[in-house]
Amino acid sequence: MGEPEGKLAVLNRVMRIPPRAIELLERAEKEMILFLNVRVDDRTVITADAFVVYHNTARGPAKGGIRFAPNLTLSEVRDLAERMTWKTALTGIPFGGGKSGIAVDPKSLTPYAKREIMREFVHLIRSELVTGSYIPAPDLGTGPREMAVIYGELHIPECVTGKPVAVGGVPGRREATGRGVATAARLAAQRMLGKEISECTVAIQGFGNVGSWTARFLSSMGAKVVAISDSKGGAFDGDGLDVEELSKHKAETGSVVGFAEEISNEELLSLDVDILIPAAVEGVLREGNAGDVRAKLIVEGANGPTTPEGDEILRERGIPVIPDILANSGGVIASYIEWRSAKSGSITSASEVYGTIDERIKLAFERMAKLSEERGISYRDAAMAIAVGEVVRAMEERGWI
Numbered sequence: 019m020g021e022p023e024g025k026l027a028v029l030n031r032v033m034r035i036p037p038r039a040i041e042l043l044e045r046a047e048k049e050m051i052l053f054l055n056v057r058v059d060d061r062t063v064i065t066a067d068a069f070v071v072y073h074n075t076a077r078g079p080a081k082g083g084i085r086f087a088p089n090l091t092l093s094e095v096r097d098l099a100e101r102m103t104w105k106t107a108l109t110g111i112p113f114g115g116g117k118s119g120i121a122v123d124p125k126s127l128t129p130y131a132k133r134e135i136m137r138e139f140v141h142l143i144r145s146e147l148v149t150g151s152y153i154p155a156p157d158l159g160t161g162p163r164e165m166a167v168i169y170g171e172l173h174i175p176e177c178v179t180g181k182p183v184a185v186g187g188v189p190g191r192r193e194a195t196g197r198g199v200a201t202a203a204r205l206a207a208q209r210m211l212g213k214e215i216s217e218c219t220v221a222i223q224g225f226g227n228v229g230s231w232t233a234r235f236l237s238s239m240g241a242k243v244v245a246i247s248d249s250k251g252g253a254f255d256g257d258g259l260d261v262e263e264l265s266k267h268k269a270e271t272g273s274v275v276g277f278a279e280e281i282s283n284e285e286l287l288s289l290d291v292d293i294l295i296p297a298a299v300e301g302v303l304r305e306g307n308a309g310d311v312r313a314k315l316i317v318e319g320a321n322g323p324t325t326p327e328g329d330e331i332l333r334e335r336g337i338p339v340i341p342d343i344l345a346n347s348g349g350v351i352a353s354y355i356e357w358r359s360a361k362s363g364s365i366t367s368a369s370e371v372y373g374t375i376d377e378r379i380k381l382a383f384e385r386m387a388k389l390s391e392e393r394g395i396s397y398r399d400a401a402m403a404i405a406v407g408e409v410v411r412a413m414e415e416r417g418w419i
């Protein structure tokens with residue numbers, strides 16, 4: 019067999035990946051394309067494509083959220099499933115990578131319709147859920163209520179995570195991803211900027227689940243959050259925004275716009291701050307604007323906020339990027355705690371959840387930083403090398419390669 023090709027082959031600069039492993043990892047292990055047909059009232063039948071992808075399950079069952087999005091495609095679900103493989107491997111969580119989604123606009127659905135769609139989805143993939151082969155969680159467009167529907171259909175506490183606390187969810191799950199992003203930013207500031215987080219200025223794109231909790235935790239750590247945006251625009255205050263007051267403003271008006279000096283999303287991305295946190299959507303740091311970034315450090319709160327072209331520009335400019343597979347892994351770490359508690363019947367506190375997130379992210383961060391410094395490679399390549407190494411080891415142990 020000759021030199022392998024494809025996106026993982028690039029890691030051969032850093033590590034030797036057996037060609038057979040590359041072959042297995044460059045495609046998803048299992049993909050399901052389903053067609054949903056759900057009656058939601060006397061006059062309305064909703065039809066939609068649904069996808070379930072297991073990228074790799076060598077290290078454990080497929081773990082990953084359920085996304086509701088109008089233009090969802092199989093390739094988007096495939097990409098997200100793969101990220102879950104690396105995220106769980108890097109942080110040492112005993113799960114594989116999976117993801118699922120339904121191509122519907124969640125904003126157009128009544129709560130009843132959403133519930134009926136979830137119930138139908140459970141019926142279609144029932145055996146995957148009952149056997150624990152796929153363990154879903156919330157993603158864009160879904161939340162604890164939808165997870166409660168899954169539990170309600172199956173009555174198996176460990177078959178789904180991200181449930182409401184009243185239905186077996188763990189406290190701290192809602193804020194878990196933001197907690198992890200803030201912890202990753204704190205560690206990166208110390209190591210890469212030689213500064214305490216309390217001495218840093220921060221700009222955050224996105225004020226949804228990830229962005230708002232990241233902002234709250236960073237503020238409580240003493241960081242100065244000078245800019246925050248959402249899909250409608252942003253708010254800027256060089257003296258630091260009051261995140262709690264901003265949350266109230268957003269709850270009242272539907273946006274962060276109007277709370278302080280107005281700033282566009284593009285302007286936010288090029289602010290002169292210590293840390294820039296894209297925590298909204300994918301592909302925002304790209305060829306056309308990566309050259310304008312003035313932040314000294316980027317911490318990826320969203321999945322895939324930097325395009326490969328943008329990444330290359332940031333690398334050439336010497337701006338470190340803490341990759342999503344590390345920075346936003348807090349959610350899946352909390353999911354692991356919920357799954358473990360459900361299996362054992364134990365009770366978990368929010369402080370235990372935060373403690374485990376901080377500990378797992380710190381361990382992974384130190385491994386990543388050490389490898390990056392030793393080998394002179396980017397943090398992203400180092401994180402990927404560690405994650406791929408863990409998955410390859412599992413595949414070897416299982417006799418897959």
Ligand code: NAD
Nearest residue numbers: 195224225226227228229248249297298319320321346349
């Ligand atoms: P969310 O829907 O709660 O919030 C998204 C935020 O981004 C909102 O404030 C929205 O107004 C803003 N936004 C949307 N489009 C925008 C645009 N074009 N420009 C600027 N802002 C825009 O979503 P979330 O759960 O916070 O997820 C954000 C990202 O983090 C996604 O990439 C998601 O996959 C990823 N992520 C989420 C979790 C989690 O636990 N929620 C875990 C890991 C990764």
